[in-house]
Amino acid sequence: xxxxxxxxxxxxxxxxxxxxxxxxxxxxxxxxxxxxxxxxxxxxxxxxxxxxxxxxxxxxxxxxxxxxxxxxxxxxxxxxxxxxxxxxxxxxxxxxxxxxxxxxxxxxxxxxxxxxxxxxxxxxxxxxxxxxxxxxxxxxxxxxxxxxxxxxxxxxxxxxxxxxxxxxxxxxxxxxxxxxxxxxxxxxxxxxxx
Amino acid sequence: xxxxxxxxxxxxxxxxxxxxxxxxxxxxxxxxxxxxxxxxxxxxxxxxxxxxxxxxxxxxxxxxxxxxxxxxxxxxxxxxxxxxxxxxxxxxxxxxxxxxxxxxxxxxxxxxxxxxxxxxxxxxxxxxxxxxxxxxxxxxxxxxxxxxxxxxxxxxxxxx
Numbered sequence: 001x002x003x004x005x006x007x008x009x010x011x012x013x014x015x016x017x018x019x020x021x022x023x024x025x026x027x028x029x030x031x032x033x034x035x036x037x038x039x040x041x042x043x044x045x046x047x048x049x050x051x052x053x054x055x056x057x058x059x060x061x062x063x064x065x066x067x068x069x070x071x072x073x074x075x076x077x078x079x080x081x082x083x084x085x086x087x088x089x090x091x092x093x094x095x096x097x098x099x100x101x102x103x104x105x106x107x108x109x110x111x112x113x114x115x116x117x118x119x120x121x122x123x124x125x126x127x128x129x130x131x132x133x134x135x136x137x138x139x140x141x142x143x144x145x146x147x148x149x150x151x152x153x154x155x156x157x158x159x160x161x162x163x164x165x166x167x168x169x170x171x172x173x174x175x176x177x178x179x180x181x182x183x184x185x186x187x188x189x190x191x192x193x194x
Numbered sequence: 195x196x197x198x199x200x201x202x203x204x205x206x207x208x209x210x211x212x213x214x215x216x217x218x219x220x221x222x223x224x225x226x227x228x229x230x231x232x233x234x235x236x237x238x239x240x241x242x243x244x245x246x247x248x249x250x251x252x253x254x255x256x257x258x259x260x261x262x263x264x265x266x267x268x269x270x271x272x273x274x275x276x277x278x279x280x281x282x283x284x285x286x287x288x289x290x291x292x293x294x295x296x297x298x299x300x301x302x303x304x305x306x307x308x309x310x311x312x313x314x315x316x317x318x319x320x321x322x323x324x325x326x327x328x329x330x331x332x333x334x335x336x337x338x339x340x341x342x343x344x345x346x347x348x349x350x351x352x353x354x
Binding site (some may be wrong): 001003004005006008009012014042043045047053057059061064065067068072075077084087090091092094095177181184185188189191192194 | 200232259260341344348350351353
C-alpha cells in the first residue's frame with residue numbers, strides 16, 4: 001500500500017521478493033545493498049536463523065530519486081522460502097505494491113518453484129490481491145549453474161501472462177537491477193493509473 | 195487492492211506531529227513515532243539522533259503482525275498493545291486502526307505513565323485519521339492525481 005506524504009514530499013512503496021527456499025531472494029537484496037551508494041539506502045535488516053536461513057524477513061529501504069518533486073522510496077522485503085513458514089509469508093505480503101518471484105533454475109528445484117508460485121497466488125488472494133493484476137516480475141535465477149533447465153521450459157511452467165521475465169545470477173548481480181527496475185516501474189505506473 | 199493509499203497533506207501532518215510531540219513531552223519518553231501496519235513510517239518526534247527509525251518501523255510492524263497471527267491462532271482478534279522492557283530502554287506499541295503508535299522510553303518514564311498517555315493520545319489520533327480518510331476520499335473524487343502527470347521518461351530517469 002503506497003504511502004504518499006505531501007508534507008515531506010515522499011512516496012513510499014513496498015516490494016516483496018518471493019520464491020522457494022534457497023532460490024536467492026536474500027542474495028538479490030544483498031547485492032542491491034552492496035552496490036548502492038550509502039546515501040540511497042538504509043540498513044539491511046535480516047531476521048535469520050543461526051544457519052542464515054531467513055526466519056521472518058529481510059528488509060532494506062532504498063531511495064531511487066525524485067519524481068515530480070517527490071522522493072521515491074522503495075521498501076524491499078524478502079519472505080522466508082521454507083514451506084513451513086507460510087504464516088510469516090502471508091503477513092509480509094500485507095500492503096504489498098509489487099512482487100518479484102525468484103525462481104531457481106536448477107532442474108531439481110522446478111517442483112519447488114511451482115509449489116511456491118501457487119503458494120504466492122494463494123497468499124495474495126488471502127490478502128485481497130490478484131497476481132494477474134498487481135505489478136509482478138518473474139526472475140529466473142542461478143542461470144550460471146550447470147544443471148539449469150532451458151528458459152523456454154521454465155516459462156512454460158511459470159510464466160502467467162505478460163509479466164516481464166529476467167534471467168539472473170544474483171550472486172554476481174547479473175539481472176538483479178533489471179528485475180528491480182522492472183517491478184519499480186510497474187509500481188509507479190500503477191500509481192499513475194490509480 | 196485491499197487498502198487505499200494513505201495520503202498525508204500538510205495540515206494533517208502538522209496536527210499529527212503536534213499530537214506526537216505532546217505525547218512525548220507528557221510521557222517523558224525519548225521518541226514517539228507512528229507507523230502504518232505495513233511498516234512505513236508516517237511521522238516521528240523526539241530525540242531521534244542515530245536511531246534508525248525506518249528499520250524500527252518495519253520491525254515494529256513485523257512484530258505486531260507476528261503477535262497478531264498468534265492472537266488469531268488462540269482465538270483472539272489481536273493484541274492491541276505490546277510492550278518490551280529492556281535494561282535501560284523500553285518500547286510500547288499500541289494499535290490504532292490501521293496505524294501503530296510506537297513509544298521508546300527509558301528510566302525517566304514508566305510503562306504505567308506511557309500507557310496512560312498513549313490511551314489519551316489514541317483518541318486524538320483516531321479522530322485525526324478519520325478526518326484524513328475523509329479528506330483523502332473527497333480529494334480523490336474531486337481532483338486529478340498529481341501522479342497522473344508522471345511520464346515514462348520521469349520513471350526512466352530514476353534508474354539512470
